[in-house]
Amino acid sequence: MTAEPDTTANLEVLHFAYHLNRSIWNMESGQQSSSPTREIRVELGSVTYPIYIGTQWLGGISRVLQRDARDLSHAMVICDASVASTFAELVRHSIDALGVRTDMCIVPSGETAKGVSQLTRLWDWMLTRGADRRSIVVAVGGGVVGDLAGFAAATYQRGIRLVHIPTTLLAQVDSSVGGKTGINLPGGKNIIGAFWQPLMVAIDTNTLGSLPRREFASGIAEIIKYGVIERPELFAWLEEHAAALLSRDAPAVTHAISISCLTKAAIVGEDERETSGRRAILNYGHTFAHAIETTAGFGRFLHGEAVAMGMQMAAACALGRGLVDREFVDRQRHLIEAFQLPTRWPQAEPKQMLVAMQSDKKKEHGKLRLILPTRLGHVDLVDDLTEDEIAAAILDPHQEGR
């Protein structure tokens, strides 16, 4: 089914599809299918591309590629070590069976792979394998592989085609959609990169089966974010179906991913290169989250965990300003907690976090800009917060002291 982004009608269609899908799933449970059940189109000024979503269909990726990728003659699968022998091999085998030349390169798991040394290793590998402008990079893994392989594709011969096959929930609902690619420098996360839109994003919920609990929950933090910034009905749906989602019930997961991709695609479609400010609402909770990650040391919290705490700090800021009421703050906190995500960081050092927030690349000329909620489903950019207001929110994100 095809859904146009950002209309209430389509949300109703998708809501209906959730219940329909549920029955189909119950009938076919455990069966391997060969095609995705959902298609969401990302409509940008220059290009449009599909996000395919389904369950247990990756073995049939070659058929979709054959249809959508003109002159497919060489596929370079770049994958995370954790999925090399499973999903990446499934994808490689499927493409290989078409008679298309395939190569595979395994990237070590973890954020440290997203640096200059793995990037130059990929560049050299692509050249050695004779990649040309008709070759396709297929990135299989989480956000690290998507960003790294995406940047390699964006810069090889000034840009070759890219397919994202995200295998973590966080990558499926966030990093694979929107065209951001890049690497870290020792002194800065995501400091080097390019906007590079993929030919398609292919999501198979089956890849989530073996994801550790914390990593799965980390992805849900971004789904909650879409509810707060833009989709009150998604927020309410999450409140109602938390148990189904936590148990990774396939129709529930498919539904949550679909609405998330639909939401992000619509926002990105209005602001492809982060110039109009529209895309900034996606940073809800993220300025705090980056400061948490920086001061806690990378690796202590997962990104989604930091975002969960960051959103609660932003909500606390908004309450302090009178932008939202206590009910909003409590309701967001309870939803985050329902997914076993943290809502506060008792060890937070407001002074250190403020220094980190000042050097965040989203600041413009020294002014600290934060995305704060004004009601469920709506956020605003606020740029005149004092350090005291921010410190108060960091120390008491539940605003119990009020």
Add this chain to the structure above:
Amino acid sequence: MTAEPDTTANLEVLHFAYHLNRSIWNMESGQQSSSPTREIRVELGSVTYPIYIGTQWLGGISRVLQRDARDLSHAMVICDASVASTFAELVRHSIDALGVRTDMCIVPSGETAKGVSQLTRLWDWMLTRGADRRSIVVAVGGGVVGDLAGFAAATYQRGIRLVHIPTTLLAQVDSSVGGKTGINLPGGKNIIGAFWQPLMVAIDTNTLGSLPRREFASGIAEIIKYGVIERPELFAWLEEHAAALLSRDAPAVTHAISISCLTKAAIVGEDERETSGRRAILNYGHTFAHAIETTAGFGRFLHGEAVAMGMQMAAACALGRGLVDREFVDRQRHLIEAFQLPTRWPQAEPKQMLVAMQSDKKKEHGKLRLILPTRLGHVDLVDDLTEDEIAAAILDPHQEGR
């Protein structure tokens, strides 16, 4: 004065401007001016930007920047070692006098600077100097610095603003126009890169004064190319004014640069990202040239020298096919020779060159495609040449054996 690209009327205006400029020059000879005398607009689908051309005006660059660059707060001058203490310092000083923070980074001269190690050095330097999305990269030097600094600008925080100040004739008439940026890998020239359009290109013919004779002539090869592929009147003008151009007479140089930029801007405007094939005509002589550079070893010939020989080989191919007559071949040869550029390479090894041509990235799936002239001012893509035809053109580019 402003000229719209690619109309005969504008060429007449520019032709008139050449004679007008000549008298102005004679009056003001040697005087420092503070603004450019020509403006050519590059009109692309997404953006439009100016190429400013003049003589002895770089000291006034800050005024132009102040007018065209919104929110200028930090300029990062990246320059070739050979112009560090002269033109780059002049530019840095001019911007500094505005009260804008400036930083300067010197890149070693020569093609080897265009690699991963200088790129990562620039990335680290930009981060250390606190570059953000409002910072501007100002690239001062030849094609190497323009490509390297341009790629650093294209990828820092997914792209920041860039000003090209090309100081060699080759960079002024070719590499600074069109938005190509990139670096080499040990196994491939320009294999990594991005399309990144500058905010402006600022050309001061005064930078050419100290250019070695061979380097100056190397730039003229590309000007001759524009005559052959698109501008018969430029070709005729070059025949008439070879002596003035060789003596680096400022109005003649300004005129040749202006028409060249106008021609390239019009072609690039029709095919920004090299997708429609239109831009391919700019490769006239270049597939041969790359093969000459590869087999001779980089550094033996300057790029323009290889292009001059390559164009003559392409003309010989065209004569062999009956696409042009002998008069065309001789006329092109005499013009190239008038600028003391080579028209043949007696040591050429056709077999080795054919291997290099096969691995050129412009080939598509093994087929060798060459841009060949059909008459003065027009070229076509020919993709069914045999190895024998190509070898004959390499061995006898003057076609004296016919």
